[in-house]
Amino acid sequence: MNLVQLKIEKLVYGGDGLARMPADEGGHGKRVFIPFALRGEKVEGQLSEDKPGFVRATLDRIVEPSPYRVQARCPYFMHCGGCHYQHSSYEHQLEIKASILKENLRRIAKLDLKPELQIHPSQAWNYRNRTRLRVRAEPQFALGYNRFGSRQLEPIAECPISSPLINRAIQATWSLGRQGRMHAAIREIEFFADASDSRLLLEVYIENSIEKIRAQALAEELRTSLPAVTGVALFPTPQRRAAYKTDAPVLASAGATALEYQTAKTKYRVSAGSFFQTNRSLIDELIAVVTAGRSGRTALDLFAGVGLFSVVLADAFHRVVAVESSSQALTDLECNLPGNANAIPAAVESYLTRVGGKAAADLIVVDPPRAGLGHKVVAHLITLRAPRLTYVSCDPATLARDLVPLHAAGYNVEQAHLVDLFPQTFHLESVLHLVKDG
Numbered sequence: 001m002n003l004v005q006l007k008i009e010k011l012v013y014g015g016d017g018l019a020r021m022p023a024d025e026g027g028h029g030k031r032v033f034i035p036f037a038l039r040g041e042k043v044e045g046q047l048s049e050d051k052p053g054f055v056r057a058t059l060d061r062i063v064e065p066s067p068y069r070v071q072a073r074c075p076y077f078m079h080c081g082g083c084h085y086q087h088s089s090y091e092h093q094l095e096i097k098a099s100i101l102k103e104n105l106r107r108i109a110k111l112d113l114k115p116e117l118q119i120h121p122s123q124a125w126n127y128r129n130r131t132r133l134r135v136r137a138e139p140q141f142a143l144g145y146n147r148f149g150s151r152q153l154e155p156i157a158e159c160p161i162s163s164p165l166i167n168r169a170i171q172a173t174w175s176l177g178r179q180g181r182m183h184a185a186i187r188e189i190e191f192f193a194d195a196s197d198s199r200l201l202l203e204v205y206i207e208n209s210i211e212k213i214r215a216q217a218l219a220e221e222l223r224t225s226l227p228a229v230t231g232v233a234l235f236p237t238p239q240r241r242a243a244y245k246t247d248a249p250v251l252a253s254a255g256a257t258a259l260e261y262q263t264a265k266t267k268y269r270v271s272a273g274s275f276f277q278t279n280r281s282l283i284d285e286l287i288a289v290v291t292a293g294r295s296g297r298t299a300l301d302l303f304a305g306v307g308l309f310s311v312v313l314a315d316a317f318h319r320v321v322a323v324e325s326s327s328q329a330l331t332d333l334e335c336n337l338p339g340n341a342n343a344i345p346a347a348v349e350s351y352l353t354r355v356g357g358k359a360a361a362d363l364i365v366v367d368p369p370r371a372g373l374g375h376k377v378v379a380h381l382i383t384l385r386a387p388r389l390t391y392v393s394c395d396p397a398t399l400a401r402d403l404v405p406l407h408a409a410g411y412n413v414e415q416a417h418l419v420d421l422f423p424q425t426f427h428l429e430s431v432l433h434l435v436k437d438g
Contacts, residue, residue, distance in 0.1 A: 002046075002047050003044055003045070003060060004021070004044070004045060004047060005042065005043070005063065006020075006034065006037075006043055006044075006057070007040075008038060008040060008042075009039065010039050011037075011039060012100065013100050013104065013397065013426060013428075014033075015035055016034060017035070017036075017037030017039070017041070019031075019034060019037075020032060030054055030055050032047075032054070032056070033054060033055070033056050034056070034057040035084065036059045037059060038068055038087065038092075041062060041065060041069070042063040042064035043060075043062055044060045044061040044063060045059050066088075068088050068089050069088065070087065070088065070089050072086035073086060073160050074158075074160045076154060078148060079147060079148060080145045080146075080148060080156060081146045081147060081150070081154070082145045083424040083425055084424070085423075085424050085425065093423065093424070094121060094420060097418060097420065097426075097428040098117055098418055100396060101117070101396045101418055101430055104397050105396070105399075105403070108401055109403040109404050111403060111407060111413070113416050114412075114413065115414065117417070117418055118415070119420070120285050120286075120417060120419045120420060121420055122279055122281050122282050122421065122423050123281035124424070125160050126161065126162065126164055126167075127161060127163075127279050127280060127281050127282075128159075128161050128162045128163060128278050128280070129166075129192065129193045129194075129195075129197075129278055129279070129280040130192045130276070130278045131162040131166050131190065132188060132189070132191075132203075133145060133170070133189055133190075134146065134188050135173075135186045135188060136153055137182045137183065137184040141174075141178060142177075143155060143170065143177060143189075144156040156170075157171065158170060158171070161423065161424055162191075163193045163197045164197060165197045165198065165227070166193055166200070168228075169200055169227055170191075172225070172226045173189065173226065176225055176226070183214075183218050185206040185209070185210045186205070187205050188205040188237065189202060189203070189204050189205070190203040192259060192272075194259045194260065194261055195261050195280060196262070197280070199228050199229075199230045200228050200230065201231050201256070201259045201270075201272055202226070202229055202232045202233070202272075203233055203235060203273065204222065204233070204235070205234075205237045205238070206218070206235070206251065207236075215251050216254070218234065218252070219233070219252045219253055219254035220232075222254070223254040223255050230256045231256035231258070232253060232254045232255060233250050233252075233253045233257050233273065234250065234252045234253065235248045235249070235250060235251060236248055236249070236251060247273075247326055247327045247328060250273070253272075257272050258270060258271040258272065263283055263284050264287075265284070265287065265311075265312055266311050266336075269306070269332045271306075271328055271329075271332050273326075274305070274306050274329040274331075275305050275306070275326070275329060276305070276306060276308070277308065278421065278422075279421040282420070282421055283308075285419065286421070286429070287309065289417050290309050290431055291309055291313055294313065294363050295317060296317055296318075296362030298318065298319045298320070298321065298360060298362055299313045299320045299361060299362065299363045299364075299365065300320075300323070300361040300363070300364045300384075301313065301321065301322045301323065301365045302348045302351075302364065302365065302367070302377075303324070303348060303366060303369070304322035304323055304324045304343070304367075305324060305367070306332040307332070307333045307337055310322040310336075310337060310341055311338065311341070313363075314337065314338045314340055317340075317363070319342075320340065320342070321341070321342050321344060322337060322341060322344065323348055324343065324346075325345070325346060325347040325348070330343060348366075348368075348373075349376055349377050356383075357380070357384055361384060361386045362387060362388065363387075363388045363389075364386045364388070365389075365390045366390070366391050368398075369394070370398065371395075371398060372393070372398025372399065372402050373398075375405065378402050378406060382405065382406070385436065387435065388435055389411060390433050390434070391403075391432045391434065392429070393430050393431075394428075396430065399430060399432070409436075410437035410438065411434040411435070411436050411437075412435055413432050413433070413434060414433045414434065414435045415431075415432070416431075416432050417430060417431040417432075419431060
Protein backbone atom coordinates (compact mmCIF):
# COMPACT_ATOMS: atom_id res chain seq x y z
CA MET A 1 0.00 0.00 0.00
CA ASN A 2 1.05 3.60 -0.62
CA LEU A 3 2.55 5.96 1.93
CA VAL A 4 0.50 9.15 2.18
CA GLN A 5 0.87 12.39 4.11
CA LEU A 6 -2.28 13.51 5.92
CA LYS A 7 -3.53 16.45 7.98
CA ILE A 8 -5.74 15.36 10.89
CA GLU A 9 -8.97 17.38 10.99
CA LYS A 10 -10.42 15.94 14.20
CA LEU A 11 -10.83 12.77 16.25
CA VAL A 12 -13.96 10.64 15.93
CA TYR A 13 -15.68 8.22 18.30
CA GLY A 14 -13.68 5.00 18.21
CA GLY A 15 -10.30 6.68 18.66
CA ASP A 16 -9.31 7.38 15.05
CA GLY A 17 -8.15 10.64 13.59
CA LEU A 18 -10.05 11.83 10.53
CA ALA A 19 -8.21 13.16 7.48
CA ARG A 20 -8.99 13.39 3.77
CA MET A 21 -7.26 12.12 0.68
CA PRO A 22 -6.49 14.66 -2.07
CA ALA A 23 -9.63 15.56 -4.01
CA ASP A 24 -10.55 13.21 -6.84
CA GLU A 25 -11.96 14.23 -10.22
CA GLY A 26 -15.35 14.82 -8.61
CA GLY A 27 -13.77 17.24 -6.18
CA HIS A 28 -14.27 15.08 -3.07
CA GLY A 29 -11.39 13.45 -1.24
CA LYS A 30 -12.13 10.18 0.55
CA ARG A 31 -12.19 10.22 4.30
CA VAL A 32 -9.19 8.53 5.92
CA PHE A 33 -9.33 7.03 9.42
CA ILE A 34 -5.99 6.66 11.17
CA PRO A 35 -5.40 5.71 14.84
CA PHE A 36 -3.02 7.29 17.37
CA ALA A 37 -3.08 10.74 15.77
CA LEU A 38 -4.30 14.08 17.17
CA ARG A 39 -6.19 17.01 15.68
CA GLY A 40 -3.96 19.38 13.71
CA GLU A 41 -1.11 16.92 13.29
CA LYS A 42 0.54 16.22 9.97
CA VAL A 43 1.31 12.50 9.73
CA GLU A 44 2.47 9.87 7.30
CA GLY A 45 0.48 6.68 7.09
CA GLN A 46 0.29 3.46 5.13
CA LEU A 47 -3.07 2.88 3.43
CA SER A 48 -4.34 -0.45 4.73
CA GLU A 49 -7.98 -0.75 3.65
CA ASP A 50 -9.80 0.93 0.76
CA LYS A 51 -13.60 0.97 0.96
CA PRO A 52 -16.09 2.73 -1.36
CA GLY A 53 -16.70 5.56 1.10
CA PHE A 54 -13.51 5.72 3.17
CA VAL A 55 -9.95 4.53 3.61
CA ARG A 56 -8.14 3.19 6.65
CA ALA A 57 -4.47 3.79 7.31
CA THR A 58 -1.84 2.83 9.86
CA LEU A 59 0.38 5.48 11.44
CA ASP A 60 3.94 5.48 10.12
CA ARG A 61 5.44 8.81 11.27
CA ILE A 62 4.45 12.07 12.99
CA VAL A 63 5.61 14.90 10.71
CA GLU A 64 4.24 17.81 12.75
CA PRO A 65 3.16 16.83 16.29
CA SER A 66 0.33 18.37 18.27
CA PRO A 67 1.31 20.44 21.33
CA TYR A 68 -0.90 18.03 23.31
CA ARG A 69 1.10 14.95 22.29
CA VAL A 70 2.87 13.18 25.20
CA GLN A 71 4.97 10.08 25.67
CA ALA A 72 2.72 7.08 26.35
CA ARG A 73 3.16 5.66 29.84
CA CYS A 74 2.40 2.04 28.95
CA PRO A 75 5.01 -0.03 27.07
CA TYR A 76 2.21 -1.91 25.27
CA PHE A 77 0.44 1.16 23.90
CA MET A 78 -0.30 0.93 20.15
CA HIS A 79 0.19 -2.85 20.35
CA CYS A 80 -2.44 -3.69 22.98
CA GLY A 81 -6.02 -2.88 21.99
CA GLY A 82 -7.08 -1.62 25.41
CA CYS A 83 -6.14 2.08 25.19
CA HIS A 84 -6.43 4.66 22.42
CA TYR A 85 -5.42 8.08 23.83
CA GLN A 86 -2.22 7.59 25.85
CA HIS A 87 -0.41 9.78 23.29
CA SER A 88 -2.52 12.76 24.45
CA SER A 89 -2.33 14.77 27.67
CA TYR A 90 -5.23 13.88 29.95
CA GLU A 91 -6.64 17.42 29.83
CA HIS A 92 -6.79 17.20 26.04
CA GLN A 93 -8.47 13.78 26.23
CA LEU A 94 -11.36 15.46 28.05
CA GLU A 95 -11.56 18.11 25.33
CA ILE A 96 -11.63 15.39 22.66
CA LYS A 97 -14.45 13.54 24.38
CA ALA A 98 -16.49 16.70 24.99
CA SER A 99 -16.15 17.64 21.32
CA ILE A 100 -17.18 14.14 20.17
CA LEU A 101 -20.22 14.10 22.47
CA LYS A 102 -21.39 17.53 21.29
CA GLU A 103 -20.81 16.65 17.63
CA ASN A 104 -22.86 13.44 17.89
CA LEU A 105 -25.72 15.31 19.52
CA ARG A 106 -25.56 18.02 16.87
CA ARG A 107 -25.19 15.71 13.85
CA ILE A 108 -27.63 12.93 14.82
CA ALA A 109 -30.11 14.62 17.16
CA LYS A 110 -29.79 18.12 15.62
CA LEU A 111 -29.31 19.28 19.19
CA ASP A 112 -26.99 22.04 20.35
CA LEU A 113 -26.54 21.80 24.11
CA LYS A 114 -28.03 24.87 25.76
CA PRO A 115 -26.66 24.15 29.25
CA GLU A 116 -22.89 24.10 29.60
CA LEU A 117 -21.45 20.59 29.47
CA GLN A 118 -20.14 19.80 32.95
CA ILE A 119 -16.99 17.66 32.85
CA HIS A 120 -16.03 15.30 35.67
CA PRO A 121 -12.39 14.18 35.33
CA SER A 122 -11.04 10.94 36.73
CA GLN A 123 -7.86 9.71 38.28
CA ALA A 124 -5.98 9.18 35.00
CA TRP A 125 -4.14 5.97 35.96
CA ASN A 126 -4.80 2.89 38.13
CA TYR A 127 -8.51 3.72 38.05
CA ARG A 128 -9.97 0.36 36.98
CA ASN A 129 -11.41 -1.91 39.66
CA ARG A 130 -12.24 -4.60 37.09
CA THR A 131 -9.91 -6.00 34.42
CA ARG A 132 -10.54 -8.95 32.12
CA LEU A 133 -7.58 -10.66 30.46
CA ARG A 134 -7.18 -13.52 28.03
CA VAL A 135 -5.18 -16.60 29.07
CA ARG A 136 -3.14 -18.99 26.95
CA ALA A 137 -1.67 -21.93 28.85
CA GLU A 138 -0.07 -23.84 25.97
CA PRO A 139 2.36 -24.18 24.27
CA GLN A 140 3.74 -21.27 26.29
CA PHE A 141 1.85 -19.38 28.97
CA ALA A 142 0.65 -15.86 28.18
CA LEU A 143 -1.73 -13.38 29.79
CA GLY A 144 -2.98 -10.26 28.05
CA TYR A 145 -5.47 -8.32 25.95
CA ASN A 146 -6.34 -8.57 22.29
CA ARG A 147 -3.74 -7.00 20.04
CA PHE A 148 -4.84 -3.70 18.50
CA GLY A 149 -7.15 -4.39 15.54
CA SER A 150 -6.78 -8.15 15.97
CA ARG A 151 -8.08 -11.18 17.84
CA GLN A 152 -4.49 -12.30 18.52
CA LEU A 153 -3.26 -12.23 22.10
CA GLU A 154 -0.93 -9.40 23.14
CA PRO A 155 0.86 -10.53 26.33
CA ILE A 156 1.14 -7.89 29.06
CA ALA A 157 2.95 -7.99 32.40
CA GLU A 158 1.24 -4.87 33.77
CA CYS A 159 -1.72 -2.60 33.06
CA PRO A 160 -1.25 1.03 34.19
CA ILE A 161 -4.98 1.79 34.08
CA SER A 162 -5.79 -1.10 36.45
CA SER A 163 -5.63 -0.84 40.23
CA PRO A 164 -2.40 -1.64 42.11
CA LEU A 165 -3.93 -4.82 43.57
CA ILE A 166 -5.00 -6.03 40.13
CA ASN A 167 -1.47 -5.42 38.86
CA ARG A 168 -0.06 -7.50 41.71
CA ALA A 169 -2.50 -10.25 40.79
CA ILE A 170 -1.40 -10.03 37.14
CA GLN A 171 2.21 -10.54 38.22
CA ALA A 172 1.23 -13.47 40.44
CA THR A 173 -0.74 -15.06 37.60
CA TRP A 174 2.33 -14.85 35.36
CA SER A 175 4.30 -16.59 38.08
CA LEU A 176 1.78 -19.42 38.27
CA GLY A 177 1.75 -19.72 34.49
CA ARG A 178 5.52 -19.95 34.24
CA GLN A 179 5.42 -22.71 36.86
CA GLY A 180 2.96 -24.64 34.71
CA ARG A 181 0.18 -24.23 37.28
CA MET A 182 -2.44 -22.58 35.05
CA HIS A 183 -4.91 -25.14 33.72
CA ALA A 184 -5.16 -25.40 29.93
CA ALA A 185 -8.96 -25.05 30.14
CA ILE A 186 -8.73 -21.41 31.33
CA ARG A 187 -9.54 -18.91 28.58
CA GLU A 188 -10.05 -15.62 30.48
CA ILE A 189 -9.74 -14.21 34.00
CA GLU A 190 -11.55 -11.13 35.26
CA PHE A 191 -10.08 -9.50 38.36
CA PHE A 192 -12.56 -7.44 40.42
CA ALA A 193 -11.17 -5.36 43.31
CA ASP A 194 -13.22 -3.86 46.13
CA ALA A 195 -13.33 -0.14 46.93
CA SER A 196 -10.32 -0.29 49.27
CA ASP A 197 -8.29 -2.26 46.69
CA SER A 198 -7.61 -4.89 49.34
CA ARG A 199 -9.73 -7.85 48.20
CA LEU A 200 -10.22 -9.58 44.87
CA LEU A 201 -13.04 -11.61 43.37
CA LEU A 202 -12.07 -13.67 40.32
CA GLU A 203 -14.34 -14.61 37.45
CA VAL A 204 -12.62 -17.38 35.51
CA TYR A 205 -13.91 -18.44 32.10
CA ILE A 206 -13.07 -22.01 31.12
CA GLU A 207 -13.84 -24.60 28.50
CA ASN A 208 -16.89 -26.30 29.99
CA SER A 209 -15.69 -29.74 28.91
CA ILE A 210 -13.68 -29.85 32.15
CA GLU A 211 -15.07 -32.30 34.70
CA LYS A 212 -16.84 -30.79 37.72
CA ILE A 213 -14.37 -32.22 40.23
CA ARG A 214 -11.41 -30.77 38.31
CA ALA A 215 -13.20 -27.43 38.02
CA GLN A 216 -13.65 -27.34 41.79
CA ALA A 217 -9.99 -28.16 42.36
CA LEU A 218 -9.01 -25.39 39.92
CA ALA A 219 -11.15 -22.85 41.79
CA GLU A 220 -9.52 -23.81 45.09
CA GLU A 221 -6.03 -23.62 43.59
CA LEU A 222 -6.57 -20.10 42.24
CA ARG A 223 -8.07 -18.89 45.49
CA THR A 224 -5.06 -19.96 47.53
CA SER A 225 -2.36 -19.06 44.98
CA LEU A 226 -3.18 -15.45 44.09
CA PRO A 227 -2.93 -12.46 46.46
CA ALA A 228 -5.95 -11.08 48.35
CA VAL A 229 -8.43 -13.38 46.62
CA THR A 230 -11.57 -13.87 48.72
CA GLY A 231 -13.45 -15.87 46.13
CA VAL A 232 -13.31 -17.53 42.72
CA ALA A 233 -16.20 -18.39 40.40
CA LEU A 234 -15.77 -20.45 37.24
CA PHE A 235 -18.02 -19.81 34.23
CA PRO A 236 -18.19 -21.44 30.79
CA THR A 237 -16.47 -19.39 28.11
CA PRO A 238 -19.17 -17.47 26.19
CA GLN A 239 -19.55 -18.05 22.48
CA ARG A 240 -19.15 -14.33 21.88
CA ARG A 241 -17.98 -11.37 23.92
CA ALA A 242 -20.96 -9.38 25.20
CA ALA A 243 -20.88 -5.81 26.43
CA TYR A 244 -22.75 -6.85 29.55
CA LYS A 245 -22.66 -9.86 31.79
CA THR A 246 -24.58 -12.96 30.79
CA ASP A 247 -26.54 -15.34 32.97
CA ALA A 248 -24.11 -18.23 32.48
CA PRO A 249 -24.19 -20.88 35.23
CA VAL A 250 -21.41 -21.02 37.81
CA LEU A 251 -19.53 -24.27 37.12
CA ALA A 252 -17.59 -24.24 40.40
CA SER A 253 -16.63 -21.78 43.13
CA ALA A 254 -14.31 -21.40 46.08
CA GLY A 255 -14.64 -18.91 48.92
CA ALA A 256 -17.00 -15.94 48.70
CA THR A 257 -18.81 -15.48 45.39
CA ALA A 258 -19.56 -11.80 46.06
CA LEU A 259 -17.69 -8.68 47.14
CA GLU A 260 -18.97 -5.91 49.38
CA TYR A 261 -18.31 -2.62 47.59
CA GLN A 262 -18.31 0.43 49.86
CA THR A 263 -19.24 3.85 48.48
CA ALA A 264 -19.61 7.22 50.20
CA LYS A 265 -23.33 6.72 50.82
CA THR A 266 -23.81 2.97 51.12
CA LYS A 267 -22.40 -0.46 50.34
CA TYR A 268 -23.36 -2.92 47.64
CA ARG A 269 -23.14 -6.66 47.32
CA VAL A 270 -21.71 -7.46 43.89
CA SER A 271 -21.61 -11.12 42.89
CA ALA A 272 -19.40 -12.76 40.32
CA GLY A 273 -21.17 -12.32 37.00
CA SER A 274 -22.93 -9.07 37.99
CA PHE A 275 -22.15 -5.81 36.22
CA PHE A 276 -20.67 -2.97 38.27
CA GLN A 277 -19.00 0.29 37.23
CA THR A 278 -15.27 -0.08 36.63
CA ASN A 279 -13.90 3.34 37.63
CA ARG A 280 -13.08 3.22 41.32
CA SER A 281 -12.29 6.94 41.53
CA LEU A 282 -15.59 8.19 40.04
CA ILE A 283 -18.30 5.85 41.33
CA ASP A 284 -19.38 8.28 44.05
CA GLU A 285 -19.38 11.21 41.64
CA LEU A 286 -21.41 9.29 39.05
CA ILE A 287 -23.99 8.39 41.71
CA ALA A 288 -24.18 12.03 42.81
CA VAL A 289 -24.52 13.33 39.24
CA VAL A 290 -27.46 10.99 38.63
CA THR A 291 -29.28 11.25 41.97
CA ALA A 292 -28.43 14.56 43.71
CA GLY A 293 -31.33 16.96 44.11
CA ARG A 294 -33.93 14.45 42.93
CA SER A 295 -36.91 13.61 45.15
CA GLY A 296 -40.60 12.77 44.93
CA ARG A 297 -43.07 9.97 45.36
CA THR A 298 -41.88 7.38 42.81
CA ALA A 299 -38.63 6.80 40.92
CA LEU A 300 -38.32 4.20 38.18
CA ASP A 301 -34.80 2.80 37.64
CA LEU A 302 -34.49 0.87 34.37
CA PHE A 303 -31.48 -1.38 33.70
CA ALA A 304 -30.91 -1.18 37.45
CA GLY A 305 -28.05 -3.69 37.75
CA VAL A 306 -27.16 -4.28 41.39
CA GLY A 307 -28.92 -1.04 42.38
CA LEU A 308 -26.16 1.55 42.01
CA PHE A 309 -28.71 4.36 41.65
CA SER A 310 -31.82 2.70 43.13
CA VAL A 311 -30.36 2.34 46.61
CA VAL A 312 -29.51 6.05 46.84
CA LEU A 313 -32.75 7.19 45.20
CA ALA A 314 -34.65 5.28 47.88
CA ASP A 315 -33.42 7.85 50.44
CA ALA A 316 -35.23 10.67 48.60
CA PHE A 317 -38.29 8.95 47.10
CA HIS A 318 -41.21 7.28 48.88
CA ARG A 319 -40.97 4.37 46.45
CA VAL A 320 -38.42 3.09 43.96
CA VAL A 321 -39.09 0.48 41.27
CA ALA A 322 -35.89 -1.14 39.96
CA VAL A 323 -36.10 -3.25 36.77
CA GLU A 324 -33.34 -5.73 35.91
CA SER A 325 -33.25 -8.79 33.64
CA SER A 326 -30.01 -10.51 34.72
CA SER A 327 -30.68 -13.18 37.32
CA GLN A 328 -27.20 -12.72 38.81
CA ALA A 329 -27.56 -8.96 39.19
CA LEU A 330 -31.14 -9.38 40.40
CA THR A 331 -30.00 -11.44 43.39
CA ASP A 332 -27.66 -8.61 44.38
CA LEU A 333 -30.32 -5.99 43.66
CA GLU A 334 -32.80 -7.65 46.00
CA CYS A 335 -30.12 -7.82 48.69
CA ASN A 336 -29.07 -4.19 48.27
CA LEU A 337 -32.47 -2.49 48.08
CA PRO A 338 -34.10 -1.03 51.21
CA GLY A 339 -37.70 -1.73 52.17
CA ASN A 340 -39.28 1.05 50.11
CA ALA A 341 -37.80 -0.25 46.84
CA ASN A 342 -39.00 -3.15 44.70
CA ALA A 343 -36.89 -5.27 42.34
CA ILE A 344 -38.72 -6.30 39.17
CA PRO A 345 -37.21 -9.32 37.32
CA ALA A 346 -37.87 -8.40 33.71
CA ALA A 347 -36.36 -7.06 30.52
CA VAL A 348 -37.08 -3.34 30.29
CA GLU A 349 -39.14 -3.58 27.10
CA SER A 350 -41.23 -6.42 28.55
CA TYR A 351 -41.85 -4.51 31.77
CA LEU A 352 -42.89 -1.32 29.95
CA THR A 353 -45.16 -3.31 27.63
CA ARG A 354 -46.82 -4.91 30.65
CA VAL A 355 -47.45 -1.67 32.54
CA GLY A 356 -48.76 -0.07 29.34
CA GLY A 357 -48.18 3.57 30.21
CA LYS A 358 -49.68 3.24 33.69
CA ALA A 359 -46.47 3.37 35.76
CA ALA A 360 -46.64 6.86 37.26
CA ALA A 361 -43.16 8.14 38.09
CA ASP A 362 -41.72 11.50 39.09
CA LEU A 363 -38.31 10.43 37.78
CA ILE A 364 -37.17 7.76 35.35
CA VAL A 365 -33.49 6.78 35.26
CA VAL A 366 -32.24 4.75 32.28
CA ASP A 367 -28.75 3.26 32.05
CA PRO A 368 -28.85 1.04 28.95
CA PRO A 369 -26.01 -0.93 27.35
CA ARG A 370 -24.14 0.48 24.35
CA ALA A 371 -27.00 -0.39 22.02
CA GLY A 372 -29.07 2.29 23.74
CA LEU A 373 -32.81 2.19 24.43
CA GLY A 374 -34.15 1.55 20.94
CA HIS A 375 -37.35 2.94 19.45
CA LYS A 376 -39.74 0.54 21.24
CA VAL A 377 -38.48 1.38 24.73
CA VAL A 378 -38.38 5.10 23.90
CA ALA A 379 -41.98 4.93 22.65
CA HIS A 380 -43.05 3.30 25.94
CA LEU A 381 -41.19 5.92 27.98
CA ILE A 382 -42.93 8.74 26.14
CA THR A 383 -46.35 7.31 27.08
CA LEU A 384 -45.41 7.42 30.78
CA ARG A 385 -45.07 11.23 30.57
CA ALA A 386 -42.69 11.40 33.54
CA PRO A 387 -41.75 15.03 34.29
CA ARG A 388 -38.04 14.10 34.58
CA LEU A 389 -35.92 11.53 32.76
CA THR A 390 -32.21 10.95 33.40
CA TYR A 391 -30.30 9.18 30.63
CA VAL A 392 -26.95 7.57 31.56
CA SER A 393 -25.16 6.69 28.32
CA CYS A 394 -21.95 4.90 27.38
CA ASP A 395 -22.33 5.54 23.63
CA PRO A 396 -22.88 9.06 22.23
CA ALA A 397 -24.32 7.85 18.91
CA THR A 398 -27.09 5.70 20.42
CA LEU A 399 -27.77 8.44 22.98
CA ALA A 400 -28.24 10.97 20.18
CA ARG A 401 -30.48 8.57 18.24
CA ASP A 402 -32.73 8.03 21.28
CA LEU A 403 -32.92 11.76 21.96
CA VAL A 404 -34.60 12.46 18.62
CA PRO A 405 -38.04 11.07 19.57
CA LEU A 406 -37.65 12.14 23.21
CA HIS A 407 -36.98 15.74 22.16
CA ALA A 408 -39.92 15.63 19.74
CA ALA A 409 -42.11 14.49 22.65
CA GLY A 410 -41.16 17.57 24.66
CA TYR A 411 -38.12 16.41 26.64
CA ASN A 412 -35.41 19.09 26.79
CA VAL A 413 -31.90 18.89 28.23
CA GLU A 414 -31.70 20.64 31.60
CA GLN A 415 -28.20 19.44 32.55
CA ALA A 416 -25.46 17.66 30.59
CA HIS A 417 -22.50 15.87 32.19
CA LEU A 418 -19.48 14.07 30.81
CA VAL A 419 -18.24 11.65 33.49
CA ASP A 420 -14.89 10.30 32.32
CA LEU A 421 -15.09 6.71 33.52
CA PHE A 422 -12.57 5.48 30.94
CA PRO A 423 -9.39 7.63 30.74
CA GLN A 424 -6.83 6.72 28.06
CA THR A 425 -9.60 5.15 25.94
CA PHE A 426 -12.14 6.54 23.46
CA HIS A 427 -15.06 5.36 25.62
CA LEU A 428 -17.09 8.10 27.28
CA GLU A 429 -19.93 8.19 29.79
CA SER A 430 -22.49 10.97 29.75
CA VAL A 431 -25.47 11.84 31.91
CA LEU A 432 -28.27 14.00 30.56
CA HIS A 433 -31.07 15.28 32.79
CA LEU A 434 -34.20 15.80 30.67
CA VAL A 435 -37.27 17.79 31.70
CA LYS A 436 -40.64 17.49 29.98
CA ASP A 437 -42.45 20.55 28.72
CA GLY A 438 -45.79 21.34 30.36
